[in-house]
Amino acid sequence: MSDRLPRYRCVLVPLDGSRLAEGIIPFILDLAGPLDMKIVLLGVVPPAVPDKPLTDAQVVMDDMAAKVTEARAYVASVAADLWSRGLHVQVRVRCGFPATEIVTAATEVGADFIVMSTHDRNAFGRLLLGSVAEAVLREAHVPVLLKRATASEAREKSAQVAA
Numbered sequence: 001m002s003d004r005l006p007r008y009r010c011v012l013v014p015l016d017g018s019r020l021a022e023g024i025i026p027f028i029l030d031l032a033g034p035l036d037m038k039i040v041l042l043g044v045v046p047p048a049v050p051d052k053p054l055t056d057a058q059v060v061m062d063d064m065a066a067k068v069t070e071a072r073a074y075v076a077s078v079a080a081d082l083w084s085r086g087l088h089v090q091v092r093v094r095c096g097f098p099a100t101e102i103v104t105a106a107t108e109v110g111a112d113f114i115v116m117s118t119h120d121r122n123a124f125g126r127l128l129l130g131s132v133a134e135a136v137l138r139e140a141h142v143p144v145l146l147k148r149a150t151a152s153e154a155r156e157k158s159a160q161v162a163a
Helices: 021-035 057-084 098-109 123-129 132-139 151-162
Strands: 010-015 038-045 088-095 113-119 144-149
Touching: 010 021, 010 057, 010 098, 021 038, 021 057, 021 113, 021 144, 038 057, 038 098, 057 088, 088 098, 098 113, 098 132, 113 132, 132 144
Parallel strands: 010 038, 010 113, 038 088, 113 144
Antiparallel strands: none
């Protein structure tokens, strides 16, 4: 048996654009900075669902393109803050079902683990809506660290952004 601790080099951090998801960032700062880890921030744009049965395919494609552009800008803005602190950050944006894309991205970037916030949802909410975090936990081939984000953390994050 070796006395060496495992060397973690890369962490995948999925963000969905919410303040609650960003609640994981302070943890990432404490973890990745001292360990000199590469942080891969991931945004996932879910598949477009036409609001009307006869929606023009071009309208749906244009909407998806706009959402991808918006997701890139959002993830890049979070990354800019981490870059300014001297951290190694990559930005990725994918289109598809979030849990599937998170697990696939983790494999593609060689992530040693995935760190993500979960929304403060009760069991009934998970039953009705499902949970991306739970699906990632079941499907990932690397360890997954989940942190429950609470409404008070979201308010605190909003106050920091406003300041």
